Amino acid sequence: MMPLLTLSWAAPLAGALLLLLIPNRDGKRDGMIRWLALAISLVAFALTLVLWARFDQGSSEFQFVERVPWIPAFGIDYYVGLDGISLMLVVLTGFLTPIALLSSWEGIEHKVKEFSVFILALHAAMIGVFLSLDLFLFYVFWDAMLIPMYFLIGIWGYDQRIYAAIKFMLYTMAGSVLMLIAILGLAYLHSDATGSYTFDLLKLYTLQIAPETQRWFFLAFTLAFAIKVPLFPFHTWLPDAHVQAPTAGSVILAGVLLKMGTYGLVRFAFPLFPTAAAEFAPWIAVLAVIGIIYGALVAMVQPDMKKLVAYSSVSHLGFVVLGICAMNVQGVQGAIYQMLAHGVSTGGLFLIVGMLSDRRHTRLISEFGGLKSVMPRLTAAFLIITLASIGMPGLNGFVGEFLIMLGAFRWDPRYVVGAGLGVILSAVYMLWMFQRVYYGEVTHDKNAKLADLRPREWAAAAPLCAMAIVMGVFPMLFLKPMEPAVRKVVEQVGFSQPVRVQNPEVKKPEGGKEVVLNVQH
Amino acid sequence: MIPLHHYLIVSAVLFAIGTAGVFLRRNLITILLSVEIMLNAVNLTFVAFGRYRGDVDGQIITFFVMTVAAAEAAVGLALIIALFRHRESLNPDAFTSLKW
Amino acid sequence: MPEIVTFYLLAGILVVSSALVIGQRNPMYSVLFLIVAFAALAGLYIQLDAPFVAVAQIIIYAGAIMVLFLFVVMLLNAPQEDAAEWDRTHPLRRPGMARVGAVLAGVLILQLAYALVRANELQAPVGSQTGPAIVSNVRELGKVLFDRHAFAFEATSILILVAMVGAVVLARREGES
């Protein structure tokens, strides 16, 4: 058996090191490096597809498990495995990296080698985060990922890049270091209970933790993830990072990095501390709902396209968190689906905004207008992605949102009443931007001669559009592999099982003044 | 017989005088002398303790301390000479180019 | 009784001349007062049945080290403290800070005295446990020095070597390398 999981993160890393060895001081080999990096990323993507192909969709167990002792004194292992949840995110990562590389073909003009190296290193770290079953290993990848992202923003970003890069790095670190303490605390509790340290996630799942301790540890974990998500009110690094990052950075940031936060909630925070999770879930859900509405409202009034999309991410990720808080199969499945969908659609939005910004060197909405008549193909692609992003049924956004709302509704309908407003508002801000950028007459002379999608840009945008449609029309492709794993997580946390309505006839007719929709109460 | 803590208190006073000297004087050499006073105060403590304990370790340590004091004095005075060469002054406040 | 008188006399000289050391603006006088203090200290050593230490104190300390100091004082020919007012704008560099140091020294005395007075077993007179014979025996001293403290003794040689090399490196004139 090939160590497929190790390969899937080590291959891009090895590729990055390979690129590093190519001498390219004068930039003469830029072209070759671009192609080579793309090839490496495609290989990495292919590896993730191999994983998918070999994945046993009926099983909720971790598969392709590899386990090598790493620091035995502390029970730290190199322990990786894949279940349906991580599989999907790994594939998403694999899918977006080549697109990110394609998106920077023209936008990145200097230090191409280093850029490609950082992208590939980032890729490796992201994959690692999703594969880790050892908390220590997880944390290593989690933190290691910051470094390439920091450089990507700081070196190849826009005017305020340094501020944004540092803010990104410090803010995320500040959150995650507390998680490190909690991880250490967990290991210590385990050694207290059993006499040996371990960072093995599956063993720690079974650890009985006192509610008070759970509370603190849960908060530490959740803070780290909430910042990454980002959950309102921990979101302010996001607009800066997104706006200042180069296109590829934004695509990956929005497409994958944010998902790590929500993935962390599903994989770590909730199952490790079920009691605390049950206690805090309503509050987190409140933040999520506030985030949905707040993100949408603030997105609406942004003058900068990238910022708009960034705030829209706050809104969309709010849905994801809400679904996770609901902690029933539909909610969590929806949440994970929404992660994938958001990765594709927001990745796409950043991609296309990046194309505009490459052409015009501005991202202000007011600088554009009437682009539809100049660049119809780009407009069409953008429209598809826009619609996907606002949750048009038949495109990817709807499935996740619907399942999330369904799951949350069965948990507590009040959240959905708030969250649903996001459905309205997303249409408002996206379409308003779409109108201002693409509709109307061409108002700026500079816009009159912009080139439409070039073939290479097609190659980047088309897969995203196609994916948006495929995910909307055939969601079972993605839902099915993750269901057993999701069910397992939900059972593990198990604080919010909706009552199944099997026999409606046993229900008595509604009487009295009850307006409570919540059937399980 | 004089109780031990008489000696110890004398040495404590001596030690404190030494520390105060470091603050009160604005002359590097006097400050160095203050440090010597402190070391001597410690010596007195050692000898007193040694006498109280009835072993010679206290006295022997005193010799080592003297050696150390001599070595420190040598290096310290060399440094003072070097400093003086740079800025014709022995005031410690004159040497504040490294700060913040 | 006479030993008590002697003790207080020596201690008085010691403390007062030490205080005068730091009470002088002219380093030359400071050095001289220190020599006086060391002499008084040597007297206390004798009273503590440590004649060898007392001798070493006079010879090494008052003799060698203090001479070195005097030498430097004269070499640098800076009899007065530097009167120039260096930058004192910073609050922590105001002259008053010296007083804070003095206060702290007072606090230190109080702390030490408090601790020493509270340490009851020390109320016992010095030498109550063993007679002076062992303590003042130079032979015994030598034995212990070269037995128990042999390594420290050897290590001291390195210390002196370092000090020597260091002093040479630092005090050598410019452009001599």
Added chain:
Amino acid sequence: MFNTDLDALIPMLCVTLTALATLGTEAFRGRAERLPMGWWGLIGLGGAALSAALLWNRNVVGYGVIVADNFGLFVTFILVVVGALTIMFSSQVVYRDGIPAGEYYALVLFSIVGMIMMATATDLLVIFIALEILSLAVYVLTGVRRESAKGIEGAFKYFLLGAFSSAFFLYGIAFTYGVAGSTRLEAVGSFLSAQALSDNPMILLAVGLLLVGFAFKISAVPFHMWTPDAYEGAPAIVTGFMSTGVKVAAFAAFTRVFLSAFEPFSGDWAPLVAWVAAATMILGTVVGVAQTNLKRMLAYSSIAHGGYLLVGLVAANSVGKAAILFYLLAYSVTNLAAFGAIALLGSRDRDNDELRDYAGLWNTRPALAALMTVCLLSLGGLPPTAGFIGKWYIFSAAVSAGYYWLAIVGVLTSVVSVFFYLRVVVMMYMADREAGLPGPVTVPGLGMAALTVAIAMIFYLGVLPTQVLDFAAESIATIF
């Protein structure tokens, strides 16, 4: 070997002999002759490492005061690494800056002797003498560039405060001796374990004063004030040497004294040390934020690192001790590499150690910038570097001892510290070089080699720390 007493001293002897050989060579060299005197040191250090390896697990005792236990030997290894890297970095710098080579190397080696002595001594008196040996050597090294006013100023500040603090330390020894009747740690320990601390205020004085002495050497707040000035004034490579070597030796002795002899009272002294650790971490990182001189910034950073090490000491358990050892190694390699890089970038008339001197370094010297970046990330505690594992180990010690709050202070300050490490990275990678600054210097090959070796070690310790961690854990089994 021929004499078990001497066996324990062999590592020290090796270094001492080569130090003497260096001095001898210096004495007999021609005026303009340039001799590769660094090799003497490398030979001596190699010998020390070899003999230390042979002594591993043997626990030989020399003259009752020097013990070649695994703890001491591990520290010896660290010191050998520190010394070797220092000499490798120095080889070009010494000539470039016109430093008297023979004396310089001899002093470096003597101070290493002092350090090893301090780490392996089990007698407070020997610890004091060792402390003085290494201190005097380092004072002189700080001011080794006599023509530099800052160097001499830094050296003098260091010296004066050092002498001041060693008086306190000595006073502490005096009280220990007075109470326990011996300066041998073993005797002190066995005496103290029969006591209750609060009974005897003299022990309290002893603990407090010894603490002050050690705290000064590891530049813990509020005994840290000399550090930035001395570190800034000294030549970069000396700063690297003393910020690591001195700290290693002082921590080894600190650990030995406080976690063996005074361990029975750790419940009494630890809370204060915890506060000191917190203050050290906070002040070191916070003040580091505002610095514009790289050496000074790293000086504050090394203050903060002292704070992290103190956390391990506070934890006062086996994890903590091992963590200190590992952290010392990780920190030494990293910090020395960083200062080495700074040293390599200097020139005779300019230190090139202001932040703006690093602007655009990526474009002119990409490899150096990359290696420097790794050092900084390791100092900041980011995976996959040695610094991360070190911090992780330290904080797990704190957590396992129940000092959650200290661990939290630690991690948060390390986030702040990342800010100023990143400022350097920002300069190197994201800023353009100011007009009017001198162009980049040529970097000697041996220096780059040393840097590469250090970086390799940083990654080794960061990715595959198992072996070293195991050694560290093994080393603390016997601490006397």
Added chain:
Amino acid sequence: MLALIPLFPLIGFVVNATLGRRLPKSVSGGLASLAMLASFAVSVTVWWQLVGMPAEDRSIDQVVYTWLASDDLTLPLAFRLDPLSAVMILVVTGISSLIHIYSTAYMHDEVDSEFARYFSYLNLFAAFMLVLVLGSSFPVMFVGWEGVGLCSYLLIGFWFKKQSASDAGKKAFVVNRIGDYAFILGMLALFARFGTLDFQGVAQAVGQVEPETSFGIVSIATLLLFIGATGKSAQIPLYTWLPDAMEGPTPVSALIHAATMVTAGVYMIGRNAVLFSHAPETMLIVAVIGAITALMAATIGLVQNDIKRVLAYSTVSQLGLMFLAMGVGAFGAGIFHLYTHAFFKACLFLGSGAVIHALHGEQDIRNMGGLRKQLPITFSTFAIATIAIAGVPGLAGFFSKDEILFETFAEGHTILWFVAALTSLLTATYMSRLVYLTFFGQRRNGAPAAHGHDHGHGHGAHDHGHLHDAPPAMALALIVLAIGSIAAGYIGLPHALGGHNVLHAWLEPAFGLHEAVAEGEADHASLELSLMGVSTLIAFAGIAIATFIWLWRRELAASLAQTFAPLYRLLLNKYYVDELYDATIVQPIKVVSQQGLWRGFDVRIIDGAVNGTGALVSGGSAVLRRLQTGSVRTYAGSLFMGVVVVLGYYLWR
């Protein structure tokens, strides 16, 4: 088989969307029309199949694949043909086909790529509309529901360079989204309550329980669904988008904003007749909203000057009537009116399109007049449709509208009946006014500048002499629809007039209600007849009023407007509802978001806290570094202070 119905237009969409810009107009337009015709053909076939089945199990189901499944939720992409959806697909495919054909002529002035884009949207719309109609469960319906909304958005904003068009498109979408929000909540509530979202499943489940007597979960769910319907079908309070939607090409208005999409809400209620009838409270709300909307829109329609806007308000008004019917439980009547309305309103819109086409984009009726002779086909078909909508006996509108009025009255909602009757009067009046102002009298040019330029290329020249009547493709559609406007009503010929109300019988099983409406009808035959008389009177009265004012005494209109100036302004400005929404919802949200949330809260407070932490640290740094004075005596002081503190701590712990 069923899947083919939406599939054909979908294929048309794909082809036109991808290759359209390279195809000549004839090919792309032809392809689109052909796709629709094929879809129509299939519809007829399956309908015939359905007819062949026994009345009680007339339904064809097709599961295409499992679209979505999670836990106990399973959502197959399933289509169901039953009598109700059969009627709808026939209407949709039929009228769609006509409008496609009409459009090939109407849009002929567009460049190739735009032409193809238009048809691709139109095809896509048809596909989604058919999904909406055929979907066997709420979510599948919702796919179509949102899809048609999207196409509506795209088509309203088809002339995207025009600000008003893109605004209108956006408004339509957003307002619809508000409805969709409620619709989703409604679905969720149903699923939470019944564990299924299949129409039949819900009906069966809800059939097990007694109708709610108070406002329980079923009422809430249905009310939410109804709010969804108000969005799609332009009812109070979400109707404001429909008049603006007239910015789109006229065939689009005819198809989407008159005949098909806007009736989706009515259809949805009909689809869930059982469910809704278990929520009497909701039903009452539906009826009241419908009635109020009907009246309100009719009053506005009375004074509007844009030919399409008049029709738009008329549509709103007619939809209100349909909801009234649904609300009083007359599902059959509502669907019947939906069906007849599709014909005459499509005909009216296409007629107006022909007028606009002929006048090169002129839409203001004050600039029209006397077109009767120049555009004979247009005029005659338009007039027929007008008579039909006015409720003149014998034409389609009469039967369906009368049934609604009758059922309302029969159910005892006298006030609602009165409102509906008044609406009918007004309908007859404003429709006649439209005809008179457009086609009678003299051509007027002096009125204010043209309201909007429907055609991107409009010459703007008002050449009196040679206006071209509808070209063949347009004429064909007009004539067919006019015939429909006359004949369509006869399938619902009431029993009172000796008919069998075939439609009613046909639809009966689809609603799944077992109340014997037919039995009641026999008893009320006389009542029905008398009400019919009243309706007839109302229709003629309305026409008469209009004839009096706008044909014979035209100056009266102006003087009336003068006399009732406030009322007139109120109506002309559509009760200021848009302004009200803007002032109370849109602007506050914008301002609060911009100034409050973003610049105030986000930048100042949240980001301020983050940056503030940074500033705090660097500020602390700047302060603390000052402690490092450079003077060695300060340093010694610090050290000494430390000593004193340490000793003090240990001595006096």
